[in-house]
Amino acid sequence: MIILTTTPHMAVWGKWLGDALGTNAAGVSAGNAAFGIFLSLLVYLIGQWLFKLGKGFFLFQPLFVGMVLGIFILFLLAKVFGTTTATFYKSAYKPGGDIIFWFLNPATIAFAIPLYRRNDIVKRFWLEILLSLIIGLIASLFFIYGAAKLLGLDHVGIASMLPQAATTAIAMPIASAIGGNAAVTAMACILNAVIIYALGDWLVKFFRINHDPIGAGLGLGTAGHTVGSAKALQLGSIQGSMASIAVVIISIVVDIVVPPFAALMGLK
């Protein structure tokens, strides 16, 4: 409230806005859900507009722009209201953000549809799909462990990096179980999706992954979760179907494989 209370006239406006956003009373009151929903839509639309303006420049992907711009706006507003970004996020943005967030549930189960549309591929290649995901994940774990060690992460940091192939709700408890920080793991899962959304097309081209549509789908689903599946659907129906199956299978493989891997590496 530092800036908004400089004049009595401003104080009224500040109180009104603060009440509406739920940032008064030490930032604990329940805010107005409309703000979070509006801000999410606004930053995403700005992202879409920038993406069009930048002729598809990868850093202008709407999700990436929306995330960075959204955090920046919350950071600025928190400064204006004289609270921390985390408190302002919780009281002003989260009520609306949570409503949008909930719709990830039906959106995730909707991926059963592209999966079923290419059931012919699932029926013929189920063994290759299963083995590829298991072997691919174990091989990836060694690389991730090596990269984390090389960049100097401590034991907690390394343990937080290992379960990120799974969907957030699986990765977080696994991270805690092997001595990691669940919040860092959640961040990793979100960043996976943002990175795949921004760089996916370029990576697929650069590593010539799309020569094998089944592999491209499984890779995108593993690395980018449901956002990777949406990317894969843009490449084709087989890729989309394979990414959808990867999201499910890889999560369960992480459940089974990561705890013994962490024990093997002496993390716990």
Next chain:
Amino acid sequence: MARPDKVPQTEPTTEEKPSPIIVQMAIFAAILFVSSLISPLFPPSFPVPTPVIGLILLYVLLATHIVKLRNVEKFGDFMISLIAFLFVPSGIQLAASLNILKTQGLQIVGVVLIATIVMLVVVAYTTAGMIWIRKHIFHRSVDIKS
């Protein structure tokens, strides 16, 4: 229940008509609700979250023809088309955990970037290898119609 295979071919349009959007939403909600009842049955050491169970459930219902594509397709495709937007709150959620990044932030982001690329490339190449083995060692067909 009318058997669809006995329906004369003269009126395929009524057969293929998508379900009303409210019905499609109800199917999704029902699956989510049932999944949320199943999810807590798994032990804490082997978590399987609600949407993952829901995805498997809807796939099984489609594969057994209990639910038809026309019952869920319209709403499902719409939800999938929104997925990048639905992820915005997750991205903005990082605003609450910016303090984690203060200590090892750059390294963590670096490892996540490497891990994302590694998972994509390693899984894709492993699959290509498996398909190669299927073709050249087991001599089974790998032709796929796209």
